Every structure is written in C-alpha cells, then in structure tokens.
Amino acid sequence: xxxxxxxxxxxxxxxxxxxxxxxxxxxxxxxxxxxxxxxxxxxxxxxxxxxxxxxxxxxxxxxxxxxxxxxxxxxxxxxxxxxxxxxxxxxxxxxxxxxxxxxxxxxxxxxxxxxxxxxxxxxxxxxxxxxxxxxxxxxxxxxxxxxxxxxxxxxxxxxxxxxxxxxxxxxxxxxxxxxxxxxxxxxxxxxxxxxxxxxxxxxxxxxxxxxxxxxxxxxxxxxxxxxxxxxxxxxxxxxxxxxxxxxxxxxxxxxxxxxxxxxxxxxxxxxxxxxxxxxxxxxxxxxxx
Amino acid sequence: xxxxxxxxxxxxxxxxxxxxxxxxxxxxxxxxxxxxxxxxxxxxxxxxxxxxxxxxxxxxxxxxxxxxxxxxxxxxxxxxxxxxxxxxxxxxxxxxxxxxxxxxxxxxxxxxxxxxxxxxxxxxxxxxxxxxxxxxxxxxxxxxxxxxxxxxxxxxxxxxxxxxxxxxxxxxxxxxxxxxxxxxxxxxxxxxxxxxxxxxxxxxxxxxxxxxxxxxxxxxxxxxxxxxxxxxxxxxxxxxxxxxxxxxxxxxxxxxxxxxxxxxxxxxxxxxxxxxxxxxxxxxxxxxxxxxxxxxxxxxxxxxxxxxxxxxxxxxxxxxxxxxxxxxxxxxxxxxxxxxxxxxxxxxxxxxxxxxxxxxxxxxxxxxxxxxxxxxxxxxxxxxxxxxxxxxxxxxxxxxxxxxxxxxxxxxxxxxxxxx
Numbered sequence: 001x002x003x004x005x006x007x008x009x010x011x012x013x014x015x016x017x018x019x020x021x022x023x024x025x026x027x028x029x030x031x032x033x034x035x036x037x038x039x040x041x042x043x044x045x046x047x048x049x050x051x052x053x054x055x056x057x058x059x060x061x062x063x064x065x066x067x068x069x070x071x072x073x074x075x076x077x078x079x080x081x082x083x084x085x086x087x088x089x090x091x092x093x094x095x096x097x098x099x100x101x102x103x104x105x106x107x108x109x110x111x112x113x114x115x116x117x118x119x120x121x122x123x124x125x126x127x128x129x130x131x132x133x134x135x136x137x138x139x140x141x142x143x144x145x146x147x148x149x150x151x152x153x154x155x156x157x158x159x160x161x162x163x164x165x166x167x168x169x170x171x172x173x174x175x176x177x178x179x180x181x182x183x184x185x186x187x188x189x190x191x192x193x194x195x196x197x198x199x200x201x202x203x204x205x206x207x208x209x210x211x212x213x214x215x216x217x218x219x220x221x222x223x224x225x226x227x228x229x230x231x232x233x234x235x236x237x238x239x240x241x242x243x244x245x246x247x248x249x250x251x252x253x254x255x256x257x258x259x260x261x262x263x264x265x266x267x268x269x270x271x272x273x274x275x276x277x278x279x280x281x282x283x284x285x286x287x288x289x
Numbered sequence: 290x291x292x293x294x295x296x297x298x299x300x301x302x303x304x305x306x307x308x309x310x311x312x313x314x315x316x317x318x319x320x321x322x323x324x325x326x327x328x329x330x331x332x333x334x335x336x337x338x339x340x341x342x343x344x345x346x347x348x349x350x351x352x353x354x355x356x357x358x359x360x361x362x363x364x365x366x367x368x369x370x371x372x373x374x375x376x377x378x379x380x381x382x383x384x385x386x387x388x389x390x391x392x393x394x395x396x397x398x399x400x401x402x403x404x405x406x407x408x409x410x411x412x413x414x415x416x417x418x419x420x421x422x423x424x425x426x427x428x429x430x431x432x433x434x435x436x437x438x439x440x441x442x443x444x445x446x447x448x449x450x451x452x453x454x455x456x457x458x459x460x461x462x463x464x465x466x467x468x469x470x471x472x473x474x475x476x477x478x479x480x481x482x483x484x485x486x487x488x489x490x491x492x493x494x495x496x497x498x499x500x501x502x503x504x505x506x507x508x509x510x511x512x513x514x515x516x517x518x519x520x521x522x523x524x525x526x527x528x529x530x531x532x533x534x535x536x537x538x539x540x541x542x543x544x545x546x547x548x549x550x551x552x553x554x555x556x557x558x559x560x561x562x563x564x565x566x567x568x569x570x571x572x573x574x575x576x577x578x579x580x581x582x583x584x585x586x587x588x589x590x591x592x593x594x595x596x597x598x599x600x601x602x603x604x605x606x607x608x609x610x611x612x613x614x615x616x617x618x619x620x621x622x623x624x625x626x627x628x629x630x631x632x633x634x635x636x637x638x639x640x641x642x643x644x645x646x647x648x649x650x651x652x653x654x655x656x657x658x659x660x661x662x663x664x665x666x667x668x669x670x671x672x673x674x675x676x677x678x679x680x681x682x683x684x685x686x687x688x689x690x691x692x693x694x695x696x697x698x699x700x701x702x703x704x705x706x707x708x709x
Binding site: 181183184186187189190191192193194197201202205206278279280282283284 | 361363386388389390391395398399400401402404405406407408416420449463
C-alpha cells in the first residue's frame with residue numbers, strides 16, 4: 001500500500017459480499033437465472049422460428065396499430081428486409097427477445113418504485129442516489145459479479161441491462177405523477193376518494209405520456225447494452241459486433257451495427273407512438289366518435 | 290347548533306410546529322416564532338350557522354386557503370378543533386374522514402380542478418361515483434346539477450372545450466351534485482374575468498336562495514366578500530382580526546388595518562338605505578286634518594311632511610303650500626293632497642339605488658320596509674356624507690348627524706331611524 005494516509009478496503013468488501021452471496025444465496029440466483037433464461041428462450045423461439053417475413057409483417061402491423069399512417073409500417077418492412085439481407089435476422093431476433101424481456105422486467109420494477117417515490121419524499125430521497133449509481137457506474141463493473149452469480153450466457157447480460165435501463169423508468173414515472181395538477185389531486189381527496197382510487201383514476205392516466213416516455217427510454221437504453229451483453233456470451237447482434245472487433249472484421253461490424261440501428265429506430269417509433277397520446281386526447285377521440 | 294365550528298385552530302408549517310404553537314399561545318408574535326415554523330393560521334375561532342354564507346377575506350399569505358383546507362381535513366390543524374356538525378375532524382379515522390367528505394362537505398377550487406380526461410357529465414358525477422351511486426342515477430343527478438348552473442347540453446364535452454366561467458360552473462355543479470350540506474369555495478371566482486365573476490356571484494346568490502347551503506367562501510376581493518357574505522371574517526397574517534356583517538365591518542372597523550382595507554370599498558353597493566336613514570321629522574297620519582299637518586310641519590321646521598296610515602304605510606308627501614291652500618278652501622281630507630314627488634326606497638336597497646330618487650326631489654327620500662311602512666328617511670346631505678372619502682363610516686350611521694331643512698326633530702312614535 002504505497003504512500004496512502006489511509007486505505008479503505010472497499011474492493012475487498014465488495015468481493016467478500018459477492019463470495020458470500022454466491023455461497024449462501026446461490027440457489028436463489030440459480031432459480032432467478034433459470035426463469036430469465038426460460039423467458040428469453042421462449043421469446044426467441046417465437047420470434048426466430050417462423051419464416052422472417054411472417055414475423056416482419058406482424059411487427060409492421062404492430063407499427064400500423066401504433067401510428068395509423070403508412071410511413072412507419074412501410075419503413076419497418078424495408079428495415080427488416082435489410083436486416084434479413086445482411087444475414088443478421090436470427091441475431092436481431094435474439095437481441096429483440098433480450099431487449100423485450102429485460103425492458104419488461106425493468107419496467108415492472110421501475111413503475112411501482114416511481115409511484116412510491118412520487119408519493120413519499122423519503123422514498124424519493126433514497127432512490128435518487130441509488131438510481132444515479134445504477135446509471136453512471138460503468139456497466140463492466142457489475143457485469144463481473146453478474147457473471148459470477150449467474151454464470152456466462154444471456155442472463156448476466158440481461159441483469160446488467162435491467163440495472164442500467166431501470167433509472168429513467170423510475171425517474172419519469174415519479175416526474176409524471178408529481179406533475180399532475182395538485183389541485184386536481186386535491187379535488188379527489190376533497191370528494192373523499194381513496195389514495196388508490198386517486199392513483200388509478202387521476203394520477204396514472206394523467207401521468208401516462210410521461211410514464212410512456214420513460215418506458216421508451218428504458219427500451220432504448222436496453223438496446224444500447226446489447227454489445228456489453230455480447231461480451232459475456234449473450235447471443236445476438238452484440239456478439240457479432242464483439243467478434244468483428246476481435247477479428248478486425250469491418251464488414252461484419254457494419255452489418256451487425258446497422259441491424260442494431262434499424263431495431264432501435266423501430267422500437268423507438270413504435271413505443272413513442274403508443275405513448276404520445278395523453279388521457280385527454282384519448283378522451284377527446286372517444287367523445288368525438 | 291352551528292353547522293361548522295373552529296375552536297382555537299392553529300396551523301404551523303415547518304420543523305417544530307408544536308413548539309411554535311406553544312409560543313404563539315404564550316403571546317409571541319408570528320415573526321418571533323419564525324425559527325420554529327411558518328404560522329399560517331393563528332388561533333382562529335368562529336362558528337358558521339346552517340344556511341349562512343360565511344366569507345373569509347384576506348390578502349394572499351393571510352392564511353385563508355390553509356384555513357379552508359382545515360375545514361374538510363385536507364390540512365390537519367396543528368392545534369385546536371374543527372367540528373363539522375357533530376363530527377370532530379381531529380378525532381375521526383381516515384375512512385370516516387372520507388365518508389364526511391363524500392356526504393357532508395364539498396369544495397369548489399380556484400382553478401376549477403376538473404378531471405381533464407373526463408367529460409363534463411362525468412366530472413359533475415365524480416363525487417357520486419366515489420359514493421358508489423350507480424351509473425344511471427349518478428348521470429341523472431349530475432345532469433340536474435348541470436342544468437342548475439345552466440350547462441345543460443354540454444354533458445359530453447371535455448373541460449378543455451369550455452371557457453373559464455363555464456368550467457367553474459362545472460366545478461360548482463360537481464359540488465352541488467355531491468349534495469352536501471356544507472360547501473367550501475376557495476377563491477372560486479378569482480380566476481375569472483370581472484364580468485364573468487359578477488355573473489357567477491349573482492348565480493351563486495340565486496342558487497343559495499333556493500338551496501340554502503352552508504357556504505364558506507374564501508376571497509381576496511373585498512367587494513366580492515361584501516356582496517356575497519352574510520358575515521365576513523377579515524384575516525391578516527394568519528389571524529382573524531374581525532368577524533361581522535359587511536355593514537359592521539364598514540361602519541365599525543376593528544383596527545386601522547381593516548379601516549384602511551375598507552376605505553377603498555364602493556360603499557354605495559354595500560351600505561343599505563337602512564344603515565344611513567334617519568328618523569323622519571314630520572309625519573302625519575291620514576286621519577288628521579290640514580291644521581294638524583301644518584302644526585306638525587311648524588314644530589319640525591319643515592316645509593313638507595310624510596302622510597302615513599295608522600299602520601304607518603306610506604301614502605305620500607304633503608307640501609306646506611298645498612296644505613295651506615286646502616285649509617283656506619276648507620278641505621278636510623289630506624290624502625287627496627299628497628304628491629308622488631319622491632319615490633320610496635326599500636330598507637335593504639344599496640345606496641347606489643338611492644341616487645336617482647334623491648336627485649328627483651329636494652325632499653328626503655322615504656325608506657319603507659317590505660310591507661310598505663315608513664321606517665325612515667334619507668336626506669340628500671346624509672347620502673353625500675355617507676359617500677365622503679376619508680370617512681371610515683363611523684359617522685354615517687349616527688342618526689341626527691345631518692341637519693337638513695326638513696328634518697328638525699323626531700316625530701312621536703317613529704321607529705328607530707338608524708341601524709348600527
């Protein structure tokens with residue numbers, strides 16, 4: 001220990017903690033890992049097994065549903081054709097499955113925490129530094145413990161993705177609920193509504209556009225983690241990017257990278273289209289109908 | 290029993306509210322306890338009778354919004370009690386509190402606080418939905434409430450499609466649909482244009498006439514307070530400095546602050562004929578003859594007298610020259626001699642309604658009660674005096690302060706001239 005005045009053995013503590021977790025809670029992590037892997041395998045099967053044009057058309061139809069215009073579905077079909085044409089279809093579907101499972105888990109955790117944080121100042125004060133930590137800690141740092149706990153494969157990548165992508169989901173849910181006109185919430189209280197009812201009938205509907213912006217951010221951040229997932233052995237586009245880096249294969253890198261971009265654009269447009277309509281606009285659409 | 294009662298209510302925001310209340314109770318000022326917390330409401334006590342419109346008037350920061358929120362438990366008081374009917378709000382459970390808010394006290398908000406994603410009818414029906422009234426019934430009752438505020442036909446629109454005034458009507462309809470005995474109105478008309486505000490005030494007065502709710506109305510607009518309130522509580526820096534009717538506050542302000550505040554008020558709209566009238570000098574009953582009338586006028590040193598029936602119903606005005614002529618002609622009946630020279634005004638008429646009759650004739654304007662009986666007169670000088678700017682109103686209500694040519698001495702049997 002060269003010339004430090006004092007040395008905090010933080011690294012040793014962290015290593016000890018991981019060792020302790022592995023030895024005592026190993027079984028728990030095994031179960032979690034199995035569940036995650038099963039979800040991922042199932043979704044990959046559904047996406048990659050049918051012929052590419054079937055899946056492509058279904059995804060394009062989803063785009064049509066989200067935004068009733070012709071540009072998005074046509075663009076999607078075109079993009080998927082390119083992915084197929086550069087021979088990245090199976091990789092792209094594996095990546096899509098990973099992103100969807102990781103995002104679903106992140107959202108399932110983020111929204112309830114966001115709701116709690118919006119309603120309770122203490123929860124908000126506690127979650128904020130934790131979220132900062134999760135978002136700014138270099139992903140490689142917690143990738144290693146994840147690999148130790150869950151072994152190489154798709155699961156540590158997924159766990160790293162969830163941790164990294166969680167923060168905007170929590171933040172935007174909290175923000176969205178806090179932004180709801182406090183007088184309207186007060187009106188709910190003044191007429192004797194239960195907190196649960198106020199949440200369901202006033203806060204969530206009115207916060208929905210902001211919450212959906214959070215969901216969109218979660219998905220986009222998940223996608224940005226595919227390369228890192230590829231590093232620890234998750235199949236998909238990330239793995240090809242990593243391989244192109246290791247073998248200096250410019251062609252493969254460009255092809256896999258382009259597939260990531262197309263996937264990102266598709267997911268972004270579709271999720272933002274689903275989330276852009278506020279509760280007020282939806283009400284307007286139904287009263288006019 | 291009062292519909293609503295506040296007993297020594299305090300609300301302090303900040304780190305050590307209990308300590309702040311203890312010091313305030315010991316006589317320290319709001320500034321002295323600043324380090325312990327911000328005292329929003331200090332020792333507020335009042336009772337609101339059933340069917341009364343009680344206005345809490347104060348500038349922003351005077352604590353009036355906090356006060357009204359303690360009346361339905363949206364803000365729990367730091368100390369003191371709020372009693373709504375028979376329920377002490379400080380002792381009820383959260384569930385009972387919701388019951389009370391559903392059934393007994395509703396609220397109208399400054400910025401309307403409508404649910405922007407629900408239609409007008411659903412907004413009006415919102416309290417009923419919370420009470421688990423079934424859908425057809427609550428639509429029917431919400432529809433009735435909307436009709437009451439003149440919004441029939443707008444049921445299926447969204448709040449964003451309505452003007453500010455209409456939105457607040459929805460807010461009012463929502464509170465009426467809840468059908469609670471007590472209605473809290475927090476600066477309900479403050480966000481509206483002056484013309485719309487006036488319209489809403491009239492509508493509220495009209496509705497109140499038939500519904501007879503117990504209303505607590507918060508405002509920073511003194512004219513609004515005077516116009517709507519049966520009684521007014523003046524608030525300053527968290528304390529209620531005076532409670533009284535509009536006339537009491539105008540004519541007898543509790544301190545310089547209130548006096549200064551009411552100095553700008555348009556007194557002609559607030560003061561009524563009854564508050565400035567004086568006793569009529571010369572009154573003659575219709576059975577008397579010209580001789581009696583002339584005697585009466587001579588005694589009063591007046592050139593005219595008011596002719597009344599035995600039950601003091603006003604018949605008209607007698608001029609001295611007419612009576613003298615009649616005496617010479619030997620006529621005995623006075624009734625034929627009366628002139629309609631001066632229009633009588635109602636005892637509750639605001640001063641602004643008295644200018645026209647007062648301008649028509651140099652004679653004092655007779656004031657009659659609801660059954661047409663003469664209860665007083667308003668000489669022009671009295672009217673002008675009531676309007677005098679630097680006059681806080683204290684002198685206004687004093688009878689006999691004016692000495693016009695007609696009024697000289699009280700006539701026997703006349704009613705109390707001035708209400709104070």
